[in-house]
Amino acid sequence: MIPAEKVMNIGIAKPFIGDEEKQAVMEVLNSGQLAQGPRVKAFEEQFAAYHHVKHGIAVNNGTTALIASLMAHDIGPGDEVIVPAFTFFATAASVLAVGAKPVFADIEADTFCLSPEAAEAVITPQTKAIMPVHLYGHLADMPRFQALCERHHLILLEDAAQAHGACIGDQYAGTWGTASFSFYPTKNMTTSEGGMILTNDDEIARQLRMIRNQGMNTQYYHEVLGYNFRMTDLSAAIGLVQLQRLPEWTDRRIENADFLSETLRTVTTPVTRPDHRHVFHQYTVRVTEGVDRDAAVKRLNERGIGARVYYPRPIHQQPVFQKLDGYADVTLPETDRATQQVFSLPVHPLLTDEEREYIVHEVNTLC
Ligand SMILES: *Cc1c(COP(=O)(O)O)cnc(C)c1O
Numbered sequence: 001m002i003p004a005e006k007v008m009n010i011g012i013a014k015p016f017i018g019d020e021e022k023q024a025v026m027e028v029l030n031s032g033q034l035a036q037g038p039r040v041k042a043f044e045e046q047f048a049a050y051h052h053v054k055h056g057i058a059v060n061n062g063t064t065a066l067i068a069s070l071m072a073h074d075i076g077p078g079d080e081v082i083v084p085a086f087t088f089f090a091t092a093a094s095v096l097a098v099g100a101k102p103v104f105a106d107i108e109a110d111t112f113c114l115s116p117e118a119a120e121a122v123i124t125p126q127t128k129a130i131m132p133v134h135l136y137g138h139l140a141d142m143p144r145f146q147a148l149c150e151r152h153h154l155i156l157l158e159d160a161a162q163a164h165g166a167c168i169g170d171q172y173a174g175t176w177g178t179a180s181f182s183f184y185p186t187k188n189m190t191t192s193e194g195g196m197i198l199t200n201d202d203e204i205a206r207q208l209r210m211i212r213n214q215g216m217n218t219q220y221y222h223e224v225l226g227y228n229f230r231m232t233d234l235s236a237a238i239g240l241v242q243l244q245r246l247p248e249w250t251d252r253r254i255e256n257a258d259f260l261s262e263t264l265r266t267v268t269t270p271v272t273r274p275d276h277r278h279v280f281h282q283y284t285v286r287v288t289e290g291v292d293r294d295a296a297v298k299r300l301n302e303r304g305i306g307a308r309v310y311y312p313r314p315i316h317q318q319p320v321f322q323k324l325d326g327y328a329d330v331t332l333p334e335t336d337r338a339t340q341q342v343f344s345l346p347v348h349p350l351l352t353d354e355e356r357e358y359i360v361h362e363v364n365t366l367c
Pocket residue numbers: 061062063064087088090091133159161162181182183184194195
């Protein structure tokens with residue numbers, strides 16, 4: 001038993017940089033090849049191979065991965081892109097960034113991911129693409145989104161920023177649509193800042209390589225509009241080492257999640273759909289109907305548990321969207337319910353057995 005007076009300090013995330021990463025960075029510094037170079041190429045190949053996808057295109061963060069994906073599919077002014085509102089801001093902001101209109105649809109109550117039915121209900125003649133988010137590390141219902149997109153001739157994109165290594169059966173993110181990953185420090189693996197796009201489409205891959213590098217394939221011949229979204233070899237060197245750690249880390253995340261789900265009694269634990277591999281970027285629970293979620297989170301924080309709410313305000317209710325036309329009366333009941341009821345608990349791979357037990361004891365007592 002853990003004595004009541006003992007307070008631990010357990011963060012929601014614990015980015016790990018070991019000696020191998022430090023040595024890999026030093027090698028790059030000593031090589032003098034600081035910008036995009038051979039390590040970026042190796043990292044792209046290995047990250048794509050890990051997901052059984054043909055092409056990997058590394059960029060400087062997950063947000064630019066999303067923007068480049070939209071650009072590669074020629075999505076812009078006059079186009080609508082269906083996205084969830086229960087996600088990180090960048091999902092919808094990237095759509096605004098290319099001049100297209102984000103159209104919000106509701107989520108599924110169990111997985112918190114975009115609902116195929118809700119998405120279908122908001123398709124208009126202007127709809128060009130659907131971009132589900134694999135929220136918390138659980139893939140959205142991609143087989144159904146694929147069928148839906150085929151039926152309506154729409155482009156399927158994936159915000160896979162939280163879903164490194166997640167799959168349904170043996171099919172990984174990036175095999176259904178153009179998929180954007182993030183390597184921000186708190187994600188399942190990191191490159192400091194960084195992002196990657198995966199696609200099986202040769203032409204989209206070619207476009208993406210140009211878009212991230214000033215729109216050119218040949219020096220100073222600018223075929224399309226592009227920017228500087230390049231990843232550095234310093235970041236890629238870190239990523240190459242972290243990718244080696246990812247399988248073990250993912251197993252530990254799943255093991256931690258299983259332990260929490262078997263022992264938590266007072267909250268609704270996360271669902272993993274049959275045949276899915278949930279990689280638990282976050283372990284997200286729901287409080288019982290009527291329980292004050294914010295007060296529960298505060299009590300846990302006071303006991304040193306880094307419980308956090310992802311996300312406390314749906315995207316369509318953010319000030320930047322409320323200033324735009326057409327978002328004031330969007331109603332998304334499951335999004336609202338999740339916004340009020342969920343919070344996430346530490347599930348990261350460096351969590352110790354003692355910390356896991358402490359978390360369970362405190363949640364079962366305080367929530
Ligand atoms: C982290 C994240 C992003 C953005 O990635 P950055 O690397 O921080 O730019 C986009 N979408 C989702 C769902 C994310 O979690």
